[in-house]
Amino acid sequence: MSDCNQSVPKLSIAILVVGTRGDVQPFLAVARKLQEYGHCVRLATHSEFSGLVKSAGVDFYPLGGDPRVIVEACTHPDPITGDSFRAQAIIANPPAYGRVDVAEALGVPLHIFFTVPWTPTCAFPHPFIPHISHRAGYWLSYVIVDILIWWGLRGHLNKLRKNKLNLSPINGLLDTNQVSISHLPTTYMWSPRVLPKPNDWGPLVDIVGYCFVDLGIKYEPPQELVEWMQKGVAPIYIGFGSMPLKNPENTTNIVLEALKNTGQRGIVDRGWGGLATHAQDVAENIFLLSTDCPHDWLFPQCCAVVHHGGAGTTAAGLKAGCPTTIVPFCGDQSLWGAIIYERGVGPAPIPIAHLSVESLSKAMRFMLQPEVKSRAVDVAISVRDDDGAAAALDSFHRHLPLPNLEQGDQVQTIFGYLARFCCLFCAS
Template sequence: MDCRSTWQLGVNNAVVFDDKIRFREGEEQRAEISTSSNLEAGNQDYIETSPGLSNSDEQINEKQELMTSNKMGKGENGYYDWKLDRISEREEKTMVANLMKIKKDEVLVDAAQDVHVGPELRAPDSINSILADVPSKSSSDLLTKPIPKLTIVILVVGTRGDVQPFIALARKLQEFGHRVRLATHATYRSFVKFAGVDFYPLGGDPMIMCGHMARNKGLLTSAMTEISKLKKQMKAIIHSLLPACTEPDPDTGAQFKAQAIIANAPAYGHAHIAEALGVPIHIFFTMPWTPTSSFPHSFVPMPLRPCYRISYLLLDLVLSRIIGDLINDFRTKTLKLSPVAYFSTYHVSISHLPTAYMWSPHLLPKPHDWGPLVDVVGSCFLDLGLDYQPKKELREWLEVGPKPIYVGFGSMPLQDARRTVEMIKEALKQTGQRGIISKGWGNLVTTQAITDEIYPIEECPHEWLFPRCAAVVHHGGAGTTATGLRAGCPTAVVAFFGDQFLWGKKIHEKGLGPLPIPISQLTAENLSKSIRFLLNPVVRRRAAEFSKLIAREDGVGAAVEAFHRRLPPKMPIPRAVAEGEERRKRWCSCLRSMP
């Protein structure tokens, strides 16, 4: 396949038909692709210093943002234009039609043909195109910057593993005098409240969404009926965001108005809420979502390096196509904002927003082409389970034999849980290992009894359990991966979709575990081979050494420091949503002043 440059990608026929959305590569790439898919007013309280040190090796200067925005240009409404917004409507339609022609219910991306995408898309992201000769702020300036005590809302969509690091972040922000509300799905209410953080329910059912992802290997491979279900979930989430930022506490009735927003990337609508309220927003996430030429987007696994960067744009385009009508309906009817251009990736893009990624830079360093707007802060551990008191049976079982192998797939659903349990038991038998099998959402624990070799478990904090295990086998979620590596456990990943393949690959590259096993290829034999790899003394030694690197990180402290550093010099006072178009200009001024 001839891929002449990052932005001259052979893309033809991104089509929706029959019952799937999928990406089709040229014939010579098909096998590889199939494997890969495998301030309230008057608040004058300030924090004197910002905590911790950032793991980022770059700091941003206000002049840099202004120079960047000048390079980008501004739209009629005063907010930043995206690359797609800088070309004519006719060019937009022609280009996007070549990228993806939507029919019925399938999206196909064929990289076997050459289609000229245009110079507007070959350039790096404008937001991250910072001139090298602009001086950066010193870390001492950043650490002495006065920080107001704020009312902050954290918007999180996803599984328990997605929510957990944000609880750690919320608790740390509370230590600095901020009032923090964590808004996420109702099923996590007790989890959040138990940690001492205010809770507000968001719409959407994470089990339904996770089931969609597992069945379709991500966001993009789905039948029309699946798209309808997904849009229903997204609509519920989007329309719950504004109340989460402005409504009183549902338990105490205490008034609440967010002065700053923290959100994870899938909380679609976050930037539109920030624009409507005129408050700063900072994206935090555990999965790479910023365009880079170092690796493709985990939901668009293009195999060739020259095509990596465009995979992020393609995802934004497809998602904009799927939920753009929901976003514009929300903007016009609820937020009283003008609609976004149909083909604009502003519906879902985060490239213009300050972003911090919550994983260890020792596992995945910050890519060279992520500008100073992006930080990699380290993993954010909650550690509530360190004082966990297990059942007597579990403690005794752990004490009477060698350290076991942990096997569990967290929030991942399984098509045949009983068959999967039998494969796990057979693999443990073949390798002569004891095992702890965790139930999870896949219901791995059925009617199993405790035996000398197998201990079925329904719930146990990983931070307590993993140090007591010889190795771990799991789905490769970012949080579970980080906890296992911090515990010094060799790790095998059974990947279902998305970034799970990425983390499995990175684990293997570091010599900490075997290559990831796609869930479709999970057999007793494959699992046995992976377990034997984990038990190799060299692998165990590497895992022990790597755990020391993660133990030295303060991801939560670095995350709070990054949030404080990105706040604008003068915090805006939140406005009511109905105040109209002037709010947009204030918000854009806020964006330009953000360091």
């Protein structure tokens, strides 16, 4: 335990996460580490992740839904224990808009945690504007994204400030402090060996390593999957998570034909996009996965992985030592695809619009090269050496304004405020 940890009092901490399962899982690892220290933690995210959060032993509160129900759930004592909760600090990811306003109104410190680069830098462009070719535009791309988000949300945020938080509205068209994170302590949850900290990120920014939750320990796989895995060599995993497919049947045909061309066994994960949903009479070397299967259980048993490039899925593949092909759809996925290629643990990313039998077959053959596997194993060893959650705890403690923490006792309704804001925004 670092020296800064020894002087930090036990706090009530609200963690606010907006995003997909891959966004939520790293926060569970951090929440559990905070609890180990002695902090009282509530994690607020989408209702569909209630079971995931609770199974990790972390208190859950929903964001969204009926505001009246949400306000009651977030302001009343714990329905089981009767314990009260008063947040003294907030941890949030950037998509949890309204975080700055709520923290301001309640007088508590705010700390940003994220799995995607969101701090302006001249090292690489904003993940949402990946095709900028000139370094001079990299830093500007982050400013542009902040301005566009502020223009889209300023009406909602000002309504929240005026009607719920008793704060003055912010009318400047370029005053992006309510959505920017440049002025806030920020902790990034990826390995610095995969993406090092840029030289122009100052002391407010830390990169702590991947924060994993080992879901595979309690996982009981279907017997048919176990038996199929035992019948042959390690397969290639292909799945695109929650990404929608414009033509699932065509994408399925590409995947199956590429596996046939390369003579490989394959696990095809149907995911949310309906991959292989209508496939019938597939070859014996193909297993169609239609149930949730933790990546930390599955990927170590695969020889390579092909996926959309979400931060969480990419991290799981790297930890498992799997050569990786990323098929980006949107957002930060192209960034991780480029990094995989630069590290030599996979081919150049194949945008979903360019996915073909030829391109996927070529990518599979690239991943099967012994030297690519060797590099992937080296990366896996370095990733496993990180204790991201412990480093995240240190980062959080190091940036706390300790003399001012007692002011956090005034916090009563943070979850009610944020949940009501999310409802207003989603309904608009």
